[in-house]
Amino acid sequence: MSVSILSDAERKRIEGKRRRGKAFVAVTAVPVVLALLLVATLFFDVITDTVSWQIVEPSQTTASWSFSEGFAWGNTWENVVTKELEARGEDPAAVLNNPEERRRFKLRNRVELLWSLNGQPLRYVVSNSRDDTVDNIGVFEGFNNQEALLANLRDGQELRLNPWLDFAFLSKNASRSPLMAGIGFAFIGSLWVIGLVILFSLPIGVGAAIYLEEYAPDNRFTRFIELNIRNLAGVPSIVYGILGLYAFVRLFNFEVTVISAALTLSLLILPVVIIASREAIKAVPPSLREASYGLGASKWQTVSRVVLPNAVAGITTGMILAVARAIGETAPLLVVGAAGFIPRAPSGPLSEYTVMPIQIYAWVGENDPEFANVASAGIVVLLTVLLVLFGAAFYLRRRFERSW
Amino acid sequence: MQPTPKQAAEAIGINKSISRNVGDQLIRLVLFLAASVSVVTTIAVVYSLSAETISFFLDPAVSLWEFLTDRRWTPLFGESQRYFGISPLIIGTLNVTFVALVVGIPLGLGSAIYLSEFATARTRRTIMPLLEILAGIPTVVLGYFALFFVTPILRDIIPGLNLFNPISAGLVMGFMILPTISSISVDSMQAVPRAIREAAYGLGASRVEVVLKVVVPAALSGIVASFILAMSRAIGETMIVALAAGAKPTFTFDLRETIATMTSFIVQAAKGDQPAGSIGSRALYAVGSTLFLLTLMLNIASNQIVRRYAERYE
Amino acid sequence: MSQTVPENHVTVRTDPVAQEDALVAIDHLSLWYDQFQALRDVSLTVPKNQVTALIGASGCGKSTLLRSINRMNDLVPSVRVEGKIHYEGAELYDASVDAVEVRRRIGMVFQKPNPFPKTVYENVAFGPRLHGYKGNMDELVEKSLKGAALWDEVQDKLNQSGLGLSGGQQQRLCIARAMATEPDVILMDEPTSALDPIATDRIEQLIHEIKKDFTVIIVTHNMQQAGRVSDRTAFMHLGVLIEEGPTDQIFTNPQHEMTENYISGRFG
Numbered sequence: 001m002s003v004s005i006l007s008d009a010e011r012k013r014i015e016g017k018r019r020r021g022k023a024f025v026a027v028t029a030v031p032v033v034l035a036l037l038l039v040a041t042l043f044f045d046v047i048t049d050t051v052s053w054q055i056v057e058p059s060q061t062t063a064s065w066s067f068s069e070g071f072a073w074g075n076t077w078e079n080v081v082t083k084e085l086e087a088r089g090e091d092p093a094a095v096l097n098n099p100e101e102r103r104r105f106k107l108r109n110r111v112e113l114l115w116s117l118n119g120q121p122l123r124y125v126v127s128n129s130r131d132d133t134v135d136n137i138g139v140f141e142g143f144n145n146q147e148a149l150l151a152n153l154r155d156g157q158e159l160r161l162n163p164w165l166d167f168a169f170l171s172k173n174a175s176r177s178p179l180m181a182g183i184g185f186a187f188i189g190s191l192w193v194i195g196l197v198i199l200f201s202l203p204i205g206v207g208a209a210i211y212l213e214e215y216a217p218d219n220r221f222t223r224f225i226e227l228n229i230r231n232l233a234g235v236p237s238i239v240y241g242i243l244g245l246y247a248f249v250r251l252f253n254f255e256v257t258v259i260s261a262a263l264t265l266s267l268l269i270l271p272v273v274i275i276a277s278r279e280a281i282k283a284v285p286p287s288l289r290e291a292s293y294g295l296g297a298s299k300w301q302t303v304s305r306v307v308l309p310n311a312v313a314g315i316t317t318g319m320i321l322a323v324a325r326a327i328g329e330t331a332p333l334l335v336v337g338a339a340g341f342i343p344r345a346p347s348g349p350l351s352e353y354t355v356m357p358i359q360i361y362a363w364v365g366e367n368d369p370e371f372a373n374v375a376s377a378g379i380v381v382l383l384t385v386l387l388v389l390f391g392a393a394f395y396l397r398r399r400f401e402r403s404w
Numbered sequence: 405m406q407p408t409p410k411q412a413a414e415a416i417g418i419n420k421s422i423s424r425n426v427g428d429q430l431i432r433l434v435l436f437l438a439a440s441v442s443v444v445t446t447i448a449v450v451y452s453l454s455a456e457t458i459s460f461f462l463d464p465a466v467s468l469w470e471f472l473t474d475r476r477w478t479p480l481f482g483e484s485q486r487y488f489g490i491s492p493l494i495i496g497t498l499n500v501t502f503v504a505l506v507v508g509i510p511l512g513l514g515s516a517i518y519l520s521e522f523a524t525a526r527t528r529r530t531i532m533p534l535l536e537i538l539a540g541i542p543t544v545v546l547g548y549f550a551l552f553f554v555t556p557i558l559r560d561i562i563p564g565l566n567l568f569n570p571i572s573a574g575l576v577m578g579f580m581i582l583p584t585i586s587s588i589s590v591d592s593m594q595a596v597p598r599a600i601r602e603a604a605y606g607l608g609a610s611r612v613e614v615v616l617k618v619v620v621p622a623a624l625s626g627i628v629a630s631f632i633l634a635m636s637r638a639i640g641e642t643m644i645v646a647l648a649a650g651a652k653p654t655f656t657f658d659l660r661e662t663i664a665t666m667t668s669f670i671v672q673a674a675k676g677d678q679p680a681g682s683i684g685s686r687a688l689y690a691v692g693s694t695l696f697l698l699t700l701m702l703n704i705a706s707n708q709i710v711r712r713y714a715e716r717y718e
Numbered sequence: 719m720s721q722t723v724p725e726n727h728v729t730v731r732t733d734p735v736a737q738e739d740a741l742v743a744i745d746h747l748s749l750w751y752d753q754f755q756a757l758r759d760v761s762l763t764v765p766k767n768q769v770t771a772l773i774g775a776s777g778c779g780k781s782t783l784l785r786s787i788n789r790m791n792d793l794v795p796s797v798r799v800e801g802k803i804h805y806e807g808a809e810l811y812d813a814s815v816d817a818v819e820v821r822r823r824i825g826m827v828f829q830k831p832n833p834f835p836k837t838v839y840e841n842v843a844f845g846p847r848l849h850g851y852k853g854n855m856d857e858l859v860e861k862s863l864k865g866a867a868l869w870d871e872v873q874d875k876l877n878q879s880g881l882g883l884s885g886g887q888q889q890r891l892c893i894a895r896a897m898a899t900e901p902d903v904i905l906m907d908e909p910t911s912a913l914d915p916i917a918t919d920r921i922e923q924l925i926h927e928i929k930k931d932f933t934v935i936i937v938t939h940n941m942q943q944a945g946r947v948s949d950r951t952a953f954m955h956l957g958v959l960i961e962e963g964p965t966d967q968i969f970t971n972p973q974h975e976m977t978e979n980y981i982s983g984r985f986g
């Protein structure tokens with residue numbers, strides 16, 4: 001029916017316009033798709049990098065060629081080590097029951113889950129730090145050239161598929177040998193640093209937010225504080241590192257310790273914590289404050305019994321996101337002197353430390369290409385921690401999105 | 405005798421009590437001190453940067469003129485080969501930032517238009533958190549990705565590309581700044597009043613015309629502010645550059661060359677453990693000051709623009 | 719509506735309240751929000767254990783006057799007050815007086831029900847807890863809820879959120895919450911304007927019942943409501959108290975022309 005109203009040319013014009021409109025919408029959707037694709041590719045790449053093919057030769061000094069045997073899936077660590085030591089012709093009890101011997105054994109040997117193409121498909125293997133890696137090959141490359149690789153193996157060599165990220169990785173620590181390297185100390189270091197960061201930045205950040213939202217008079221100094229916070233939020237993180245180097249490392253003489261890292265990162269995330277807490281406090285409806293004042297509550301009673309309990313979900317969400325940022329920060333800690341290799345696990349505010357991103361950075365900088373695999377295993381651990389935090393933040397946000 | 409007002413108030417117990425008064429003042433003071441930490445931080449940043457920067461320029465080996473005009477930057481070298489011209493670092497920073505903006509601005513703006521104007525509320529609610537995840541990926545991870553994934557691919561495509569180069573770093577950085585541009589631009593487009601859109605629809609404009617001729621122009625200041633903020637982020641970004649673009653100060657506009665940025669120099673100098681008070685350590689602060697001033701100016705500009713547009717629709 | 723009030727208007731008072739019946743006496747009170755004068759030299763005596771209604775057109779300063787009585791206006795930074803409010807021999811705006819203590823004795827119920835997002839029980843117990851109530855809290859909560867005619871409806875919902883109640887129940891919860899701190903005066907700012915007629919009716923009955931224990935000052939836009947619940951009525955216009963007196967007098971025989979116009983619905 002509408003045919004009669006529109007001329008042919010008119011209809012074509014409208015058609016074309018509609019088509020161009022659709023194309024435009026599609027074009028604007030492309031960046032979103034690209035961004036999501038990038039995230040997906042990154043995760044995929046990092047995860048696949050945690051597995052590599054290796055051609056390995058047993059170290060000359062170790063008598064037995066232990067992993068040609070392997071140990072079945074489901075064995076305990078003690079079990080595997082006992083059998084391994086028996087195979088090497090050593091006395092398992094002597095090693096395992098003597099703390100010093102045990103420590104030394106752990107330092108040099110790693111029990112890992114491996115696929116080896118000339119053995120059972122999945123089993124535990126005890127590797128020795130002196131075993132020699134002849135070649136390290138990416139997952140896909142290895143899959144494609146499997147036949148050739150197998151054909152070219154020399155006597156005593158083995159082709160294995162090594163998942164770098166296993167339980168041993170979580171408990172092992174920095175090492176010159178990629179096989180022995182793990183994220184243990186760095187994980188503990190991150191816990192220490194972040195614990196202190198929360199301790200410093202939560203009370204100060206929330207206190208500042210309460211002051212600005214509930215107490216501050218509308219005067220120049222208040223506006224100056226607000227301006228400061230806005231500008232600090234935009235200062236590059238590395239500049240906080242320079243501040244930390246000048247103030248905490250050198251002036252206060254804390255040197256390269258957990259506490260100088262924690263103070264530096266606390267100042268870094270403070271603006272974020274303040275801004276998020278202010279938003280949360282602002283979202284508490286004024287009518288609740290009035291109700292409280294109307295009942296004869298003082299300002300602090302109103303803040304502590306009405307405002308904060310109703311802002312706590314928002315503050316927590318903001319704090320989680322800020323902490324997530326602090327966990328991944330690398331640059332400022334490099335400037336305040338964090339190193340990738342430390343001899344002992346951090347045990348307090350004044351101990352030497354490393355944290356996960358620093359450890360990853362140190363691994364990326366290593367020459368041995370196997371360290372790239374180690375770094376990716378570290379990245380997967382770091383990203384897992386962050387995803388858990390993001391998940392918690394999003395859950396809280398959804399759960400407590402309240403309309404008054 | 406008539407009681408004084410104070411006595412009358414005391415008689416019915418509505419007088420001010422000293423203990424409450426002191427308690428209130430104490431709480432207020434504590435909260436005020438918490439808020440003042442940010443001011444102290446700013447002062448500390450400015451002080452630590454400027455104190456060492458001044459010492460840097462007071463050193464007889466350095467002159468401001470050389471700092472501004474020389475095309476060589478080698479402050480960590482031996483005394484005979486030291487040059488203090490910051491321009492290679494500035495140029496290096498600009499190279500990376502340029503690539504990042506070329507990638508980030510169209511992607512950020514496009515995704516903002518899609519999310520604000522075309523996507524359903526549900527799509528938006530799903531995608532925004534994912535973009536936040538992108539924004540939350542630690543930059544050391546992005547650097548790893550640039551170096552081990554992006555660079556090898558680019559080296560297959562672009563002849564003569566160095567292993568460490570600003571293209572790879574900038575490309576990944578473009579994605580890093582995408583959520584910044586996107587979320588601020590979405591906010592400013594959402595702030596455009598319904599009435600204005602409806603007026604345009606009422607005049608027979610199509611959806612695309614409304615977006616391009618009404619919404620984007622009305623939100624332009626917010627969008628521009630997001631670009632500036634993104635630029636400041638790119639300039640201050642460290643790990644992606646340190647890992648993927650290298651640390652070799654070179655005065656070049658060839659994007660295939662290894663360069664150094666201000667941030668990657670700071671990392672390099674800090675890692676080398678320059679003793680406090682040495683010229684190398686002071687050079688670190690001088691570069692830090694330059695970086696701080698540059699990003700501060702950009703942030704102030706961006707804030708100023710955002711504030712102006714926020715006032716307009718109130 | 720924009721009838722101007724002569725600068726030297728003297729409040730018309732019918733049957734003034736005797737000195738010995740007074741609980742709150744507002745004495746030449748003026749109030750400014752920055753430059754804007756919202757109250758002009760208002761004097762009003764509020765008798766004990768009676769209901770006083772404040773009526774007048776929107777924006778005439780009823781809420782402002784009400785909120786001056788328990789010093790809620792202190793929370794607005796731009797407010798400046800001149801004049802006095804006498805309360806039980808003390809002067810509320812004297813420098814020695816703590817506004818927080820005043821609000822404990824002069825409670826308030828707001829236009830929109832605003833229960834805390836806590837349980838019914840915790841809502842009522844909030845005030846007593848603040849002030850360190852030492853007695854039996856369960857009994858006090860029950861007594862207050864009964865006083866607000868809400869007990870029967872919520873006695874088995876005490877641990878549910880106050881936000882889960884109906885609008886009218888929420889408002890009675892707010893009244894119970896105000897009653898639990900055992901104030902002398904309860905100020906009500908249009909307490910039924912957000913409620914339906916049945917809920918309104920319940921609250922009006924309630925106001926009748928509580929006046930033996932409390933002095934009530936209520937702001938209302940609803941003439942019938944003022945007529946039903948109040949003993950005395952004060953009519954304001956543009957920040958000036960035009961006329962006050964016993965409610966039946968004001969409604970049947972207003973002395974001032976503006977009052978008559980307002981009551982008969984000719985403006986406002």
Ligand SMILES: Nc1ncnc2c1ncn2[C@@H]1O[C@H](COP(=O)(O)OP(=O)(O)OP(=O)(O)O)[C@@H](O)[C@H]1O
Nearest residue numbers: 751754756774775776777778779780781782783794
């Ligand atoms: N916080 C404030 N700042 C500035 N002016 C105010 C403020 N509160 C009220 N006013 C002004 O004071 C005057 C009296 O306001 P008030 O709220 O007391 O009126 P009202 O009689 O209660 O009106 P309504 O019946 O609409 O509630 C109005 O003109 C109002 O605009």
Ligand SMILES: [Mg+2]
Nearest residue numbers: 780781782907
């Ligand atoms: Mg009012």
